[in-house]
Amino acid sequence: MTVSGIIQFISLTFGIVLSFFPDEYDRAASSWRKGDEDLADDTSHWPTDRTREIIPVNCHSHNDYWRRVPLFSALQAGCIGVEADVWLFDEELYVGHTTSSLTSRRTLRSLYVDPLVKVLNRQNPVTPFHRTVDNPPHGVFDTDPEQPVVLLIDFKTDGAATWPAVVKHLAPLRDRGYLTYFNGREIIPGPVTVVGTGNTPFDLVTANSTYRDIFFDAPLEKLVDDEKADQALSVPSDERLNDLGQGHSGMPNIITPTTFNVTNSFYASVSFRKAVGYPWPFHFTQHQMNIIRNQVRVAHRHGLKVRYWALPSWPVSLRNHIWRILALEGVDFINADDLAAATKGDWKIRIFDWWF
Ligand SMILES: *[C@@H]1O[C@H](CO)[C@@H](O)[C@H](O)[C@H]1NC(C)=O
Numbered sequence: 001m002t003v004s005g006i007i008q009f010i011s012l013t014f015g016i017v018l019s020f021f022p023d024e025y026d027r028a029a030s031s032w033r034k035g036d037e038d039l040a041d042d043t044s045h046w047p048t049d050r051t052r053e054i055i056p057v058n059c060h061s062h063n064d065y066w067r068r069v070p071l072f073s074a075l076q077a078g079c080i081g082v083e084a085d086v087w088l089f090d091e092e093l094y095v096g097h098t099t100s101s102l103t104s105r106r107t108l109r110s111l112y113v114d115p116l117v118k119v120l121n122r123q124n125p126v127t128p129f130h131r132t133v134d135n136p137p138h139g140v141f142d143t144d145p146e147q148p149v150v151l152l153i154d155f156k157t158d159g160a161a162t163w164p165a166v167v168k169h170l171a172p173l174r175d176r177g178y179l180t181y182f183n184g185r186e187i188i189p190g191p192v193t194v195v196g197t198g199n200t201p202f203d204l205v206t207a208n209s210t211y212r213d214i215f216f217d218a219p220l221e222k223l224v225d226d227e228k229a230d231q232a233l234s235v236p237s238d239e240r241l242n243d244l245g246q247g248h249s250g251m252p253n254i255i256t257p258t259t260f261n262v263t264n265s266f267y268a269s270v271s272f273r274k275a276v277g278y279p280w281p282f283h284f285t286q287h288q289m290n291i292i293r294n295q296v297r298v299a300h301r302h303g304l305k306v307r308y309w310a311l312p313s314w315p316v317s318l319r320n321h322i323w324r325i326l327a328l329e330g331v332d333f334i335n336a337d338d339l340a341a342a343t344k345g346d347w348k349i350r351i352f353d354w355w356f
């Protein structure tokens with residue numbers, strides 16, 4: 001990446017941070033929620049203009065439902081990934097970080113599925129000028145209609161039990177042709193790509209060989225290098241059979257270089273703290289850089305997008321430094337966990353401290 005590329009990346013990234021100032025939330029909420037009828041007489045509007053001027057960025061809105069306006073704040077900022085933690089109770093999927101934060105109104109459907117359907121219906125209008133919907137349908141971003149939004153669903157409850165409910169609750173998106181899917185031969189892109197993490201069971205993700213529209217968040221540290229194909233990784237049964245979180249549920253006995261690929265997975269991710277550790281004092285060792293480079297290379301060979309989570313968020317200058325290194329090394333998604341916290345600091349001065 002050239003220096004101007006980096007500057008562009010950082011300014012986009014920090015543009016996101018700016019977008020999370022409180023009044024920006026409200027602006028986001030009101031413009032997204034306005035009905036079409038409110039806009040009919042206004043010549044400055046067009047049918048798909050909700051996302052005009054928003055430039056999509058590879059950021060992932062971690063624990064998105066904590067934001068004042070879930071989904072819309074992230075889209076307004078241009079984040080192309082959002083994350084929802086789901087809990088199964090009596091056939092319903094409630095969204096929240098812990099069971100104590102759940103309410104009957106905050107569900108996968110009410111916070112994510114229905115709003116996405118609404119936005120996508122708006123982005124794919126049928127008018128006298130445009131009589132049929134394009135195939136594939138346009139995505140949410142007017143400036144880049146081919147850019148999908150990644151909906152990362154973190155299964156918090158038992159993987160096998162939660163799976164059928166997630167499949168069922170995505171139906172409104174599926175029925176309208178809005179989901180990216182695998183048809184047994186190739187990936188057919190759609191405006192929303194659904195990825196399962198947490199207790200998402202790999203065996204159920206791959207059970208149907210001719211149709212899949214929920215992709216796996218592969219364990220980055222377990223991807224096996226093609227060059228070292230003999231080093232197949234056996235997975236201990238207690239890891240396979242228990243719901244131990246991301247990359248554990250429903251695993252095969254042995255992981256080989258062909259276990260994870262684009263037919264079943266989208267992301268390859270790992271906790272940054274566990275896989276790489278913190279740069280100390282304020283720079284990565286050669287060993288840490290090698291880990292990052294190796295993981296990026298292996299994931300890309302498998303056709304998967306690299307995402308690190310559990311990135312250090314403090315001090316801000318350290319976090320900015322890490323974001324910059326990860327972008328340079330080809331990491332595909334920056335986990336934007338703590339954007340709100342970042343708005344409190346004088347981040348601008350600090351990033352430049354690091355650069356020059
Ligand atoms: C796979 O999914 C498709 C679409 O839902 C369905 O028609 C088909 O019967 C499924 N195949 C199997 C083996 O379950």
Ligand SMILES: *[C@@H]1O[C@H](CO)[C@@H](O)[C@H](O)[C@H]1NC(C)=O
Nearest residue numbers: 206258259260261262263264
């Ligand atoms: C993708 O993964 C599946 C196993 O999950 C494997 O059977 C298939 O051969 C792989 N495809 C490619 C193109 O590597």
